[in-house]
Amino acid sequence: MKLPWSKEHKTLPSRELDDIKSICKILFIDDKKFAVVDILDNAGWRCTRRIRDVNSLDQMEVSEAQILFVDIQGVGVKLKFKDEGLGLIQALKRKYPNKKIIAYSAEDQGQVQAFHPGIDAADARLSKTADPYQFEILIEKFAKEAFSLPECVARIQKDVLNQYGKSYNSEEVITALGKVYNNDDFSTKAVSKAFSLKNASSIATIVQLFFSD
C-alpha cells in the first residue's frame, strides 16, 4: 500500500540511442555554414546547432552543450584568442573539463598542429572533409558515455578505482545512483555521501551530466 507521505521511487533512466539523440546538446562553433549540422539533425540529433563565434564562455549555448565542435580557423576571434579556435578549445576545456570538445578544420596542418596544446586539450579531432559517418560515430560515442546507463556506470567504476582505489560492482553503482536520483540532489556532497567517498567531485560531474536532460 502506498502511504500518502511515502516518496515515489523513481527508476533510473535507461536510455536507448534514440532517447540519447533527442537530449544530447551538440554545438558547432564555426564562422561558416556547415552542412553536417543539418545532416545530424536529419539523422535524429535534434539538439544540434551552430553559432558563428563565442561572445563569452558562459553564454547559454556553450554552457548547455555537452559536445562541442570547434573550428580551428575563424573562431575565438571575439574573445581575442591568439590561436583562434585552438585558444578557444583550451579555454573551454579549462572551464568545462567534462564537456567533450572536438577540434575540426578544413585544412590538415599535420604535424605542426599535432603538438599544439589546443589539440592536446581536445578530446578528438576531425577534418571538415570527414564523412558525416565520422561525425556521427564520434558523437554517438561521446553521447553514450554521458547518457547511457551502462556506460555511465562503467565510467564511475573506472573513476572510483583510479581515484579512490575502490572497486564497486555495477549493482552498487546503480544503487548509489538511485539514491542520488530519488533525493533529487546532485551536489558533490550528496553524491559523495551516496558513494561513501570523500569529495567525489569528478563522480558528481558524471552524475550531473547523466541526469542533465
Next chain:
Amino acid sequence: MLLYHLFDSAGNTVSGNLPPNYFAATNFDNYFKQREVCEIFSKPKRHCYFEVAKGACYVACIGDDYTHRSFEKYLEVFATMSMSLTEGVQNIRETESQNMRRIKHNLITYNTNILQEIYKLLPQQILMQAYERQGELIQEKISENSQGTTLAIQRILQNANLMKLEFDVYDLLRVESPSVQIMNHSIHKVIKMTISPFWIDLIGRGIRVTIGSCHEEVKADYRLLAVALCHIYDNTIKYSIPNSDLDIRFGVEGSDVICSFEMTSLKVEKSELDSIFSERFSGKWSKGLGRAGNGIGMSVMRKSIELNNGRIKFEANVIPAAATALNGIPFERNRIVVNLPRH
C-alpha cells in the same frame, strides 16, 4: 665566422646562412681571393664561389682565426657536401613535383567530371538566359529527367569522393606519421559505405559484388581504412576482367577480423609477388595493358592498413581452375587479405 650559400642548377637557394645585407652585397662569380677586408663585418675574409655538379656554392671565412689551409679544408668539405645536398634537394623537388602533377591531374579530372555532369543535366546556356528563373528552371529540368538526375548525382558523388580520397592520400604520403584516431567500427558498415561511390563503375564493368555477413567491429582509424578500401575497389575496377565476381568475405582469427577481397584480375607473376606492395611498382601485365597507374595504390593500401595496426597480403591464383584469358591477356582469381584488430 663561417658563411655559406648553396644554389641549385637554376640559381635557386638550397641552403645558406648569409645575412641579407651580405647576400645583397656579394657578387657571386667564380673567384678565389685571400685576405680581402670584408666591407660588411670590417674583418679579413677569405671567400670563394665555385660550381658543383648540380649547382654552385659560396663559402666565406671571416675573421683572423682562419688560415689559408683551414679555408681550403672548408672549401673541400662544402664542395663534397653541396654536391650531395643539391642532388638530394633536386630529387625531393622532382618527387614532389611528380606528386603534385599527379594530384593536379586527378583533381582537374574529377572536378571536370562533376561540372560536366551538372551541365549535362542543366545546360549552361539555359541557366545564363534566365538567371532570375534559375531555381524554377532547375526544378523543371530535374523533374523532366529524373533518371538522368539520379545518374548525375551518383557520378557527382563518386567524383567528389575520389577528390576526397586524393586529399587523404596526399596527407598520408606527405606526413611521416599521420594523426590516427582509433575507434570501433562495424567493418560491414564501413565496407558498404566505402564501396558505394564505386558501384557505378563496378556495375559498368559487369562486376558482380557479393558482400558476406559480419557482425564484428574493428579498431581502426576510419579515414585510413577508407583510403585502403577505396584503393582495393579502384584496383578491382581497373584490373578485373569484365563480367566477373568480386567476393568480399569476413572471418575471425584470434584477435583479428579478416576481410578478403577475391577477384578475377590481371595475372601477377610469381617474381612480382614480393614487390607488389612496393612504391612505384607496376606489374608486367598491367603495364602491357596500359593500365598501370603511378604505382602507389598498393603501397598506399599497405601503409594505411599498417597504420591501423593491421596486415595486408596478396594471394595470387587462389583457384587455378578459374584462370582465364581475354585477348591474350591472362587473368587469375586473386585475393587481397586484410587483417584488422578486432574490438
